[in-house]
Amino acid sequence: MANPKEGLSRGAFKGGAFGISIQRIANFNTEYGFFSDELGNTSIIDFYLQDANGIRESQIESFGLTGLAYSTYQINPVFFDEDGNVINDPSTYDSFVTGFPFQDENIRQEGSSNQISFSYGANFNHKVFVGGSLGIRNLNFTSIKTYNEEFPDGPLINSSLTERLFINGSGINLNLGLIYKPIDYLNLGFTFQTPTWYALNEEYEASMYANYDNYEYEPEDIVLGEVDALSDYILGSYNLNTPLKIGAGATFFLGKNGFISADVDFVDYSNATIKSRDFDEGPDNQVIRTLYTSTLNYRLGAEVRLDVLRLRGGYAYYGDPIANSDFDRSTNQISGGVGAKFNKFSIDMALISQKSNGLYSSYQVLDGQNNNIGPVTELENRIFTGMLTLGFSF
Numbered sequence: 001m002a003n004p005k006e007g008l009s010r011g012a013f014k015g016g017a018f019g020i021s022i023q024r025i026a027n028f029n030t031e032y033g034f035f036s037d038e039l040g041n042t043s044i045i046d047f048y049l050q051d052a053n054g055i056r057e058s059q060i061e062s063f064g065l066t067g068l069a070y071s072t073y074q075i076n077p078v079f080f081d082e083d084g085n086v087i088n089d090p091s092t093y094d095s096f097v098t099g100f101p102f103q104d105e106n107i108r109q110e111g112s113s114n115q116i117s118f119s120y121g122a123n124f125n126h127k128v129f130v131g132g133s134l135g136i137r138n139l140n141f142t143s144i145k146t147y148n149e150e151f152p153d154g155p156l157i158n159s160s161l162t163e164r165l166f167i168n169g170s171g172i173n174l175n176l177g178l179i180y181k182p183i184d185y186l187n188l189g190f191t192f193q194t195p196t197w198y199a200l201n202e203e204y205e206a207s208m209y210a211n212y213d214n215y216e217y218e219p220e221d222i223v224l225g226e227v228d229a230l231s232d233y234i235l236g237s238y239n240l241n242t243p244l245k246i247g248a249g250a251t252f253f254l255g256k257n258g259f260i261s262a263d264v265d266f267v268d269y270s271n272a273t274i275k276s277r278d279f280d281e282g283p284d285n286q287v288i289r290t291l292y293t294s295t296l297n298y299r300l301g302a303e304v305r306l307d308v309l310r311l312r313g314g315y316a317y318y319g320d321p322i323a324n325s326d327f328d329r330s331t332n333q334i335s336g337g338v339g340a341k342f343n344k345f346s347i348d349m350a351l352i353s354q355k356s357n358g359l360y361s362s363y364q365v366l367d368g369q370n371n372n373i374g375p376v377t378e379l380e381n382r383i384f385t386g387m388l389t390l391g392f393s394f
Contacts, residue, residue, distance in 0.1 A: 023116075269288075352385045
């Protein structure tokens with residue numbers, strides 16, 4: 001909604017415009033996994049054993065997935081020392097499961113993040129344009145992971161781990177922008193986006209299943225068959241502050257025939273923070289500071305105008321946010337579109353092809369040099385989307 005000043009106005013302020021927009025920020029709908037017909041080099045039991053080291057038997061059932069592994073007899077306490085003396089409340093563990101397993105995993109994710117923005121822009125002497133917006137976001141995310149192992153030689157025939165995670169909440173952010181027009185065919189721009197301040201709720205549960213070949217577990221004088229365990233249903237609330245973003249750009253106009261634009265922005269992902277009254281967020285924030293780094297993202301675009309028709313093309317590069325990694329997780333995006341602009345109405349259609357690669361680790365097992373020797377899967381992400389935009393002028 002525009003409110004222009006009269007053409008003969010002597011003041012610097014030439015009018016402004018108010019706008020409302022709705023945008024999808026992220027689409028979490030995906031499914032991926034792996035399957036191997038070759039025996040693995042490790043088992044998730046190796047992870048449980050490393051994680052359990054130093055935890056007293058009287059406490060281990062409350063230690064997440066490792067506690068479930070204890071409850072399903074995949075790891076068991078060492079009751080005697082090297083001299084044969086009984087250890088009270090032992091803190092070291094072993095497993096009677098031998099050999100390496102076949103492994104597979106499936107991860108299914110659903111959800112999205114959307115934002116509604118209320119914006120205003122002001123025109124000063126047709127040279128300086130200042131704007132700002134308030135963004136309100138919602139977020140819904142669901143993840144269900146199922147990891148399986150199958151042992152060809154027993155006594156554990158197969159095992160399964162399922163994790164369910166649900167996150168929902170909302171957030172708010174502010175955006176500020178400045179455009180300076182030194183000459184008629186050139187715009188120079190600067191943008192600043194505050195962190196998005198989220199308030200999120202999280203629900204988590206895990207279940208574990210183990211199927212034994214009637215194994216006689218002597219310390220408890222039982223015969224093991226099918227055994228399962230379920231974690232507590234964990235509820236938590238926390239605040240997430242995403243990193244701020246600073247950007248700059250330029251647009252060169254080709255008369256009335258179109259334009260060419262270029263933008264670059266800077267984001268330091270290591271500045272994201274978590275705050276909560278439900279748990280100690282210190283370790284999580286330390287992982288964020290260590291794991292992530294800053295990136296430069298850039299975008300190039302062009303538009304050709306043919307009467308009411310608009311032809312568009314663009315390329316975007318989003319840098320790898322992971323620090324000290326030899327694997328490239330950057331994202332490349334190519335887009336193209338066509339549109340039409342009329343007096344008080346516009347319509348645009350766009351196609352976007354996005355490519356990126358990632359690494360997924362089902363579990364972590366560290367060797368003597370602290371290198372992860374657990375299974376790692378390389379993900380090749382290919383997303384092709386279409387967008388339809390309608391605009392109205394008042």
